[in-house]
Amino acid sequence: xxxxxxxxxxxxxxxxxxxxxxxxxxxxxxxxxxxxxxxxxxxxxxxxxxxxxxxxxxxxxxxxxxxxxxxxxxxxxxxxxxxxxxxxxxxxxxx
Numbered sequence: 001x002x003x004x005x006x007x008x009x010x011x012x013x014x015x016x017x018x019x020x021x022x023x024x025x026x027x028x029x030x031x032x033x034x035x036x037x038x039x040x041x042x043x044x045x046x047x048x049x050x051x052x053x054x055x056x057x058x059x060x061x062x063x064x065x066x067x068x069x070x071x072x073x074x075x076x077x078x079x080x081x082x083x084x085x086x087x088x089x090x091x092x093x094x095x
Contacts, residue, residue: 036062
C-alpha cells in the first residue's frame with residue numbers, strides 16, 4: 001500500500017472525525033519531514049473518497065506556515081507542549 005492508498009482508506013475511516021484525520025496525517029507529516037508528495041495529494045484529493053473538509057485540512061497540512069500544519073505536527077509531541085496544540089485548534093475553529 002502506497003501513501004496515497006493509505007490516505008484514501010484513512011479518509012473513509014475518519015470521514016466524521018477531525019481528530020482522527022489529524023492523527024492519520026501525523027503519521028507522515030512531522031517537523032523533520034513531510035513524506036506526502038504533491039503528486040500524492042493530487043491522487044488523494046481527486047479520488048472522490050474525501051470529504052471537502054478533509055481535502056482542505058490535507059492541503060493546509062502540507063504548508064508549514066499554517067495553523068493546521070502546527071496542529072498536525074504537535075499532535076504527537078510531548079504533553080508539555082500540548083497547550084500549543086489546544087491553542088492552535090481553538091484558533092483554527094474560531095477563525
